[in-house]
Amino acid sequence: MSARRRSILVVDDTPDSIMVLCALLKEAFDTKVAVSGEAALRVLRAAPVDLVLLDVMMPGLDGYEVCRRIRAAPATAALPVVFLTARDTAEDAARALAAGGSGHLAKPVDPDRLHAMLARCFGVPP
Template sequence: MILVVDDTPANIDIIIEILGDIDEVAVALDGEDALDILSEESPDLVLLDIMMPGIDGYEVCRRMKENPDWKNIPVIFLSGNDQAAEKEKGMALGAVDYLIKPIDPALVIEKVKTYLPS
């Protein structure tokens, strides 16, 4: 299962359309929802927006990497911010990748297939 976390429903719809039949998808509209889903489910991969109200994506990733049950779940950040410092921050927190919005569907599929456990 892939957990998609984004506060913009249109972005979630695009990602679900891109993922097609790759895997089951769960959706969270903010960081709090994401943490709730993580406590109930065990996704194989998380696609995580950064800029969200309340708990942002960086904090969700930090909490995931501190939790023994979640620390090995790959995180791919999705962000409209293409500054190198932001990407470095995401990678330092333990993300496996950082993709810039608007997202390239072929790149998303490639990255998901790379990091989704087989």
């Protein structure tokens, strides 16, 4: 019997970003998709995942608020959340960490950096 594949929730309001991320993840992970912060929180209440890739700039709830809500819920408080953003300054990275993020990656996402970040979050060698 094989080990269960880890699952990742991809949260982004841009279809192209979702398509690229899911393509990068499909070999090693099961993916779920949400196109808004509100939808992400509904997905997380319905079924657990092992990690969230979370866009920062979305209409409605932005990624920072979604992460704060993930951290506030006992069932998801320890869930790794990696922010994805077109904004890549030290201030943006600090804001992501202050909101409870486990990491911060710039868009467009570099596949090697993404896989290294996932390995770090899961505690395995890249």
